[in-house]
Amino acid sequence: MKEHYDVVVIGSGPGGLAAALAAKRAGADDVLIIERDQELGGILLQCIHNGFGVEIFGEDLPGPSYAQRFINEVHDLGIETLLDAMVLEITRERTIYATSAQTGFSKLQAKAIVLAMGCRERTRAQIRIPGMRPSGVYTAGTAQRWVNVEGYMPGKQIVILGSGDIGMIMARRLTFEGAKVERVLEVMPYLSGLSRNYVQCLLDFDIPLQLRHTVKRIIGRERVEAVEAVAVDEQWIPVPGTEAIIPCDTLLLSVGLIPENELSQQAGVRLDPVTGGPFVDEGYHTNIPGIFAAGNVVHVYDLVDWVTEAGFAAGESAARYAMCGAETARIPPIPTTAGENVRYVVPHLVNPERLSQAEVRLQMRVRQPLEQPVWIQVHDRETLVTRRAARYARPGEMVNVTLRERDYDKVRQSKELRVSIVPH
Amino acid sequence: MPETTDEMICITCPVGCTLQVTHNGETLLHVDGNTCSRGLGYVERELTDPRRMVATTVRVRGGLHPLVPVCTVEPFPKPRIFELLGALRHIEIEAPVKMNQVVLEDALGTGVDVVASRDMPGTGS
Ligand SMILES: Cc1cc2nc3c(=O)[nH]c(=O)nc-3n(C[C@H](O)[C@H](O)[C@H](O)COP(=O)(O)OP(=O)(O)OC[C@H]3O[C@@H](n4cnc5c(N)ncnc54)[C@H](O)[C@@H]3O)c2cc1C
Ligand code: SF4
Numbered sequence: 001m002k003e004h005y006d007v008v009v010i011g012s013g014p015g016g017l018a019a020a021l022a023a024k025r026a027g028a029d030d031v032l033i034i035e036r037d038q039e040l041g042g043i044l045l046q047c048i049h050n051g052f053g054v055e056i057f058g059e060d061l062p063g064p065s066y067a068q069r070f071i072n073e074v075h076d077l078g079i080e081t082l083l084d085a086m087v088l089e090i091t092r093e094r095t096i097y098a099t100s101a102q103t104g105f106s107k108l109q110a111k112a113i114v115l116a117m118g119c120r121e122r123t124r125a126q127i128r129i130p131g132m133r134p135s136g137v138y139t140a141g142t143a144q145r146w147v148n149v150e151g152y153m154p155g156k157q158i159v160i161l162g163s164g165d166i167g168m169i170m171a172r173r174l175t176f177e178g179a180k181v182e183r184v185l186e187v188m189p190y191l192s193g194l195s196r197n198y199v200q201c202l203l204d205f206d207i208p209l210q211l212r213h214t215v216k217r218i219i220g221r222e223r224v225e226a227v228e229a230v231a232v233d234e235q236w237i238p239v240p241g242t243e244a245i246i247p248c249d250t251l252l253l254s255v256g257l258i259p260e261n262e263l264s265q266q267a268g269v270r271l272d273p274v275t276g277g278p279f280v281d282e283g284y285h286t287n288i289p290g291i292f293a294a295g296n297v298v299h300v301y302d303l304v305d306w307v308t309e310a311g312f313a314a315g316e317s318a319a320r321y322a323m324c325g326a327e328t329a330r331i332p333p334i335p336t337t338a339g340e341n342v343r344y345v346v347p348h349l350v351n352p353e354r355l356s357q358a359e360v361r362l363q364m365r366v367r368q369p370l371e372q373p374v375w376i377q378v379h380d381r382e383t384l385v386t387r388r389a390a391r392y393a394r395p396g397e398m399v400n401v402t403l404r405e406r407d408y409d410k411v412r413q414s415k416e417l418r419v420s421i422v423p424h
Numbered sequence: 425m426p427e428t429t430d431e432m433i434c435i436t437c438p439v440g441c442t443l444q445v446t447h448n449g450e451t452l453l454h455v456d457g458n459t460c461s462r463g464l465g466y467v468e469r470e471l472t473d474p475r476r477m478v479a480t481t482v483r484v485r486g487g488l489h490p491l492v493p494v495c496t497v498e499p500f501p502k503p504r505i506f507e508l509l510g511a512l513r514h515i516e517i518e519a520p521v522k523m524n525q526v527v528l529e530d531a532l533g534t535g536v537d538v539v540a541s542r543d544m545p546g547t548g549s
Contacts, residue, residue, distance in 0.1 A: 039488070048493035048541060050477040054437050062479050062495045064542035068523050148481060151490045176480055176509055195440035199433045200476060204502065303438055371442075391441065391459060 001082060001103065005030045006322040007315070008096055008110035010087050010263065013042020014304050015295020016116030017070040018311025019318065023114070024077045026319035031079045032108070034098055036086040040074065041067035042118055044304065046145045049169055051196075055305035066304060082106075090267045094290050111322035112290045114314050115264055115278070119257040119296035121166075129161075131217040136224030140166040140254040147173055155250030159227050160184045161215050164396075165193035165302060167254025172201035181205075182246050185213040185229055187236060190369050192256075192396045194302060216243060218251060227251055257300045267291060274344040275299040281333055281349040282360045283317030284310060289326055292318045299346050299363070302398050306363065313358075329353065331412055339379070339420035341367050341393075350403065352412040360403040366393040366421050373424040376401045380414035393421050427453065432470065434463045447471055475499030479541070482512055482527055486546050487519035493541040494527045500536050508532060519546040 006028040009016045012035035024031045033040065044052070047063030054060055057069075074081070085100030096108045121139040136155055143154040144166060156179050160167045163186035171181045184202060189212050191198055202209050216230040216238055231242035259277040261269070269278045269286045277298040278286040284294050294314035295307045320327070333349035343365045350360055362378065370393045377387035378401060386407050393399055399421065403411060411417065429446045441463055444456040450472050455464055469475060478500050481491040500508060508531055515527060521544040528538040 045542070048481065048495070049479045050495055051438070060477065062493060062541040064493050065495075065523060068542045148493060149489055149491065151481070151483075176505075194438055195433045195442070196435040196438060199435050199440075204476065391439075391457070397438070397440070 001032075001080070001106070002030060003108060005032045005108060005110045007031045007112045007114065007318045008108060009033045009114045009116055009315070010090070010096075011035065011042060011116035011118055011295075011297070012037075012040040012081070013116060013118050013295060014044060014067065014070065014307045015118070015297070015311040015314075016042065016114065017067070017074055018308045019114040019116055019292070019294050019315030020079050021070065021073055021077065022312040022315030023112075023319040023322075024079055024315075026316045028112075028319035028322050032110075033074070033079060033081045034085050034087055034096070035081065035083050038084050040071045040081060040083070043141070046141070046148045047169075048148045049173070052304050055303065056308055063304070070308075087263060090263050090291075092268050092288055110290075112292065112318035114284075114311075114318050115261075115269075115286075115291065115293040115297050116295050116311065116314075117260040117263060117297045119259045119300055121253070122256040122258060123253065129215050129218060131219065132221055134218065134220040134222055134224050136220065136250045137218065138250070138252055140164070140170045140252045143250075143252055144170055144173070147177060153177060153179060154252070155179065155224075155248075157182060157248045158250045158252060159215070159229075159246055159248045160252045160254060162186060162254035162256070163188075163192045163198075163209060163211075164254040164256065165197050167252060168193050168197040168201040170252060170254070171207050172205060175205050175207065181207045182248055183208040183210060183229075185215060186211050187214045187232060188212070188395075190395065194397060195394070214238075215251065219245070224249055224251055257296065259297050259299065261297060264291075264293065264297070269293070272344065272348065274338075275346065277346075279348045280346065282313070282347045282351060282354050283320075284314035284347070285317055285321075290318075290321055292321075299344070302396065306361075306398065306400070309361070334411060334414050334417055336362060336417045336419060338364065339418040341370070341421045342419050343367050343395075345417075345419050350411065350417060352408060352414075355403060355405050355408045355411060359405075361400050362403065362417070362419060363398055363400045364419055364421075365398060366395055369394045370421065370423060374421050375424060376421050377419070378403070379418045379420070380410065380416060381418075383410065383414075385410045385414065385417060389424065432467060434458060434466045436462045436466045443467060445471075474502040476502050476505065478505055478508055478538075480509055480512055483516040484521060484544055485516060485518050487521065487544040488547060489544065492517070492521050492544040494538050495541050496531070497537050497539055500531065501534060504532060504534070508538075512538065519544050
């Protein structure tokens, strides 16, 4: 291992792997990936179901196969890796402090850093379920790792709180392994994951989904014995008289993911309070020069293909920064803003000049589901910059709209790029 | 059989179109709501011979992890999924394992192979 690198990537999920590959291909000589796990691949290694790669490869791959393709390429290109190593701190000046069982404590200097630490799961403490604290309450991702990688079951009779993708996928997985999944409870009036997962994970196996329901109380002293489910109204207030006791030995929580940004904050990276991830431009540059970010660390994706795409963009910009230093933009970057029915937009800034080299994909989430044809439109005040039609827009499914070369003139003259999603 | 219209969600790709399917038992009459032509193929198959990709794990001896993930190479008949899972539970393979290595050939005589989803190095390597 060296002390100086052109580009150091922190995290080896699909975002980090793509960033490292792109940086190397763009001409950065010394590229290092630091990963705290004992192998490369990130969370995909435990996502053994298929459904990955449809956009990028046009194939329907299991998570580990998707990761393996990129891991093989990382090795083929001679990108250095430091495994079983945890990054403890990064500074504004891009000094990295890491500790590992193999090499002990190390201090590295990078010309550019790509943050690709992914996200973590919300836990019981963050959603405040009252009741005892028996064993048998886990996050769905923890259970996924146990069942798919380590080989043991969290329990036999399961209730899942939250209709996120990981929860639904675990409902099927645990059913495959012989457990009985009693039901999935969702506090919102709509599904929070992909509709296809509702079909192939719940409907296929007659696992009931109850919308507008939550867990009121966990029952059991040593081990979970039951949960009390209850219907809620629009304000999430329990509706008296709807309580039901569901016997079970395990409660899995699939109640959302939060970008993992402790490290970023130490270096002074500014976070968007809505996404929980850094403010970035179209090259995934954060507010700190030379620090880039890609993947779930920026905002939570539902499709890995877009994580890879973001990783490529971040890696390429990081390599450019490492080799040429900061670019001075001739035209100031244009801010994107969330308009009607849009919760947030990533990237937060767009450099119009980028459009002469590449397309820029604006990614967003809607506030309210629209089960009818919609326009995904970008305005500068009253002027329409671009728009595209979609059949519907659902909060569980990330939406995007692409700025192209032909939009350059309009974008260049814009004061803002306001994105809204409205009925046709 | 009487003509009926059911709502179905296409699971071929992550878009997940909601389809209005008019059919007469297994005979497809009309589909509405599909963004692309694959939606039509999905409905035809779903009415006559529903299939799903099946992903699970099998035991591996001497590997970095005690299990290796495996997956069918193409969609497998839905009614026989649990039978397939039962067959895979009896399989144990040796590390090192290579991605796409066949773990169960021609599973239950359906012509569908089950393969490893990743490499699994041995503990020593
Ligand atoms: C539990 C869970 C299950 C998921 N299941 C699915 C699914 O089934 N289907 C799907 O499409 N998407 C799923 N997702 C979403 C999935 O995370 C993304 O599609 C994609 O894997 C994100 O890639 P990433 O590179 O941003 O992050 P990750 O794949 O999470 O990779 C981040 C990596 O950074 C490493 N890291 C973090 N901090 C440090 C540090 N300080 N030092 C060193 N290394 C560090 C981690 O160990 C990890 O390997 C899941 C997410 C989670 C959390
Ligand atoms: S109809 Fe086409 S676009 Fe819609 S879910 Fe099926 S495959 Fe995807």
